[in-house]
Amino acid sequence: MIPLGRLPGPKGMELDGARFLVAGATGEFGAALARELSEQGCELAVLGRDRERLEGLAGELSATSGRFDARDRAGIEGAVDALAAGLGGLDGVVVAVGAAAFGAGGDLSLETVEDVFAINTLAPIALVSAALPHLPDDGAIVGVTAIVADHPTAGLAAYSASKAAFSAYLAVLRRERRRAGGTVLDVRPPHMDTAFAEHALTGEPPPLPEPVDHLEVVARTIAALREGRRELAWDLESRALVTR
Ligand SMILES: NC(=O)c1ccc[n+]([C@@H]2O[C@H](COP(=O)([O-])OP(=O)(O)OC[C@H]3O[C@@H](n4cnc5c(N)ncnc54)[C@H](OP(=O)(O)O)[C@@H]3O)[C@@H](O)[C@H]2O)c1
Numbered sequence: 703m704i705p706l707g708r709l710p711g712p713k714g715m716e717l718d719g720a721r722f723l724v725a726g727a728t729g730e731f732g733a734a735l736a737r738e739l740s741e742q743g744c745e746l747a748v749l750g751r752d753r754e755r756l757e758g759l760a761g762e763l764s765a766t767s768g769r770f771d772a773r774d775r776a777g778i779e780g781a782v783d784a785l786a787a788g789l790g791g792l793d794g795v796v797v798a799v800g801a802a803a804f805g806a807g808g809d810l811s812l813e814t815v816e817d818v819f820a821i822n823t824l825a826p827i828a829l830v831s832a833a834l835p836h837l838p839d840d841g842a843i844v845g846v847t848a849i850v851a852d853h854p855t856a857g858l859a860a861y862s863a864s865k866a867a868f869s870a871y872l873a874v875l876r877r878e879r880r881r882a883g884g885t886v887l888d889v890r891p892p893h894m895d896t897a898f899a900e901h902a903l904t905g906e907p908p909p910l911p912e913p914v915d916h917l918e919v920v921a922r923t924i925a926a927l928r929e930g931r932r933e934l935a936w937d938l939e940s941r942a943l944v945t946r
Pocket residue numbers: 725726727728729730731732750751752753770771772773797798799800801821846847848849890891892893894895896897898899901
């Protein structure tokens with residue numbers, strides 16, 4: 703019996719047979735996470751922008767696929783609806799879309815700031831919103847934000863703000879959905895060993911710390927999903943990934 707005034711804890715998730723939509727699957731982290739979800743027995747639909755990488759991954763994982771551009775959010779709902787229908791519904795959604803813009807806050811053009819928010823905040827929110835009607839109450843939502851959501855970083859003003867905004871959105875969804883016991887997992891990696899910084903919209907990166915192996919972050923994300931955790935973050939003091 704659940705004591706009065708206490709809500710059930712997170713249920714975690716059985717991944718074998720779960721149907722997942724992975725947006726940003728054309729990125730290094732998103733592709734690695736999609737591969738690991740497939741390895742765990744998930745049925746996948748993948749969304750991305752780069753046609754060649756998208757089709758290659760879909761073929762490799764026997765997944766259905768759809769294209770979208772974060773700057774053209776009108777197409778997102780239709781693409782998510784079609785992929786969810788193809789899977790007969792969804793059990794989880796992952797959003798691993800992102801792009802940085804390097805430069806002092808005041809030096810970024812407003813056009814660049816708009817693009818940063820389109821890619822890191824508005825499209826991710828549109829993707830999650832489009833997936834919600836297809837998810838059961840206890841379905842899983844995984845958003846890849848970044849360490850900068852916890853620790854806004856010099857030279858990354860717009861990117862920090864855009865990831866903090868998506869992180870706040872995920873925190874609210876978690877509160878709204880907690881009674882059903884579903885997972886809303888905010889993955890906030892530190893600098894990883896992908897080419898992410900080379901794909902920045904503008905500017906040169908500041909000196910970056912030693913990168914963390916993105917496959918370790920993928921493995922910890924899978925474990926966090928199974929355990930129904932709410933955050934996978936980087937602890938500055940112990941210099942280690944922590945789950946909460
Ligand atoms: N690598 C790091 O150091 C690091 C650290 C903290 C957080 N993160 C976050 O981790 C996630 C994955 O990044 P990654 O390391 O895998 O980098 P990545 O390989 O550059 O992947 C970025 C992803 O975002 C997509 N994307 C970018 N602009 C887009 C647009 N206009 N429309 C649609 N999709 C767009 C890319 O799609 P296409 O390839 O199809 O264009 C790709 O799927 C991102 O959310 C990033 O912010 C990365």
